[in-house]
Amino acid sequence: MAHEHKLEIFRGLVKFKSNTQKIWGVLIFLSIVTAIEVVLGIYKPEWSMAQVLGMKLLNWIFIILTIVKAYYITWDFMHMRDETKGLRRAVVWTTIFLILYLIFILLQEGGYVFKVYDEGFIKRDF
Amino acid sequence: MSTAVAEGKTWSGGNEPLKASYGKMMMWFFIVSDALTFSGFLAAYGFSRFKFISEWPIADEVFTHVPFLHGQELPMIYVAFMTFILIMSSVTMVLAVDAGHHLNKAKVTLYMFLTIIGGLIFVGSQAWEWATFIKGDYGAVQTKGGNILQFVDTDGHRVALRDFVVAGHTDRAAHERKNGLWFVDEAPLPPFTVEEVVKGLESHENVLVRTQLLNEHGEKTVLSREESLKQIKENGKLVVEGANLHVNEYGSPLFADFFFFITGFHGFHVFSGVVINIIIFFNVVLGTYERRKSYEMVEKVGLYWHFVDLVWVFVFTFFYLV
Incomplete structure (x- = not known):
């Protein structure tokens, strides 16, 4: 198990000859993503300021790019790609489910508290 | 094979349905729990930010310094450098793991060494970042x-x-332990x-x-x-x-509190990662894994090290970008 690696990324679009080569490939990809994030963060283009689902488009782009990076770190550096389905799901699904739940609860509540402050401590006026 | 025999084989132990050793699996589940700890912190940060959404400090205006480049406003350049250092040390770590699979002691040693250096550069950068933040600039x-x-x-x-x-x-002197009550200072x-x-x-x-x-x-x-x-x-x-746990010249004191707590907790992980890496490095040098014919220990600390990198990717996004 430990010595065999799946050597393709992007669903087989890019194939590597050896594990070492794949590592450098993933590094280049992660560096490009980070560079895009930094450039967007410095210049903040006008089009990215549009509001999408309660947040700036730029912030959504940052979050999505972060998750993309996290995926490649976990799958290729931590070799999740080579683990069995059972282990992968036990680790990934559990974590993702709990984190989504936590984020939803806390951000929802934070927004509520903001509104209460903002609207003169009245949330519902009967 | 009768059912009784099959059952005996299934339930009498010795099966490895996940095809991973005990140590590696436990490292994975430790990582799950640590990931939940960090997401708890980051979600709490999100809560406070949403609570003060109309007045939260703008990170671009807070973290603008780069060592040796005095007085220049370079938002994010240094953090991007730190991120790159950490990703780079993740790469040397995974190369060490790969060399371990080929039982190549010399290469494992070299890559472990580079990983440790990367970790030290990162922790040092973070200390500098803290010092700059605590000192402040405009008042x-x-x-x-x-x-x-x-x-x-x-x-x-x-x-x-x-x-x-x-x-x-002004005649007002700071109240220190040596010139006032010995058990209070300001x-x-x-x-x-x-x-x-x-x-x-x-x-x-x-x-x-x-x-x-x-x-x-x-x-x-x-x-x-x-x-x-x-x-x-x-x-x-x-x-x-400047900023400390009580006041913060950049805006809400909560921003400073979370900054110290979350990057501090992450920095502590990096530090302990470096310590563990050093221990494993010496084991590699001494030939412990060579005799064992397995470098799985390197793989396990590798998992931890990558996890630290993974957390930083999120801290970077939520503290500096979003």
């Missing part, structure tokens, strides 16, 4: 309500307190008093006050000249320079 005035008033010129550029306020003579006194700031503001026509509140363009609100004077005179209470 601000805190109001009675705990809000922060900063100073800008008419073009909207930040103005430091030391550029327009003249410190007068923080260093701010270099200026609020009255001196008022005088400085009155004599500099082109200085305006900027509040914490964000306008519809996502920029901080700048007050008119009369409003500026009025705000400082009526509400100014304390001159603040």
Whole structure:
């Protein structure tokens, strides 16, 4: 198990000859993503300021790019790609489910508290 | 094979349905729990930010420094460098793991060494980042309500307190353990008093006050000249320079609290990662894994090290980018 690696990324679009080569490939990809994030963060283009689902488009782009990076770190550096389905799901699904739940609860509540402050401590006026 | 025999084989142990060793699996489940800890912290940060969504500090204005480049505003460049260092050390780590699979002791040694160096550069950078943040740069005035008033010129550029306020003579000495009650001391006194700031503001026509509140363009609100004077005179209470757990010249003290707590907790992980890496490095050098014919230990610390990198990717996004 430990010595065999799946050597393709992007669903087989890019194939590597050896594990070492794949590592450098993933590094280049992660560096490009980070560079895009930094450039967007410095210049903040006008089009990215549009509001999408309660947040700036730029912030959504940052979050999505972060998750993309996290995926490649976990799958290729931590070799999740080579683990069995059972282990992968036990680790990934559990974590993702709990984190989504936590984020939803806390951000929802934070927004509520903001509104209460903002609207003169009245949330519902009967 | 009868059912009884099959059952005996299934339930009598020795099966490895996940095809991973005990140690590696436990490292994975430790990582799951640690990931939940970090997401708890980051979600709490999100909560506070959403609570003060209209007045949260803008990270681009807070982290603008790069070592050796004094006085230049370079938002995010240094953090991007730190991120790159950490990703790079993740790469050397995974190369060490790969060399371990080929039982190549020399290469494992080299790559482990490079990983440790990367980790040390990162921790050092973080210490520098903290020091810069604690020291602050422009200074601000805190109001009675705990809000922060900063100073800008008419073009909207930040103005430091030391550029327009003249410190007068004061007889007020800081209360230290050696000159007062031995069991109490106070923080260093701010270099200026609020009255001196008022005088400085009155004599500099082109200085305006900027509040914490964000306008519809996502920029901080700048007050008119009369409003500026009025705000400082009526509400100014304390001159603040830099940030600590109580006050923060960049805005909400919560921002500083979370910054110290989350990057501190992450930095502690990096530090312990470096320590563990050093231990494993010496084991590699001594040939422990060579005799064992397995470098799985390197793989396990590798998992931890990558996890630290993974967390940083998120901290980077939520503290510096979003």
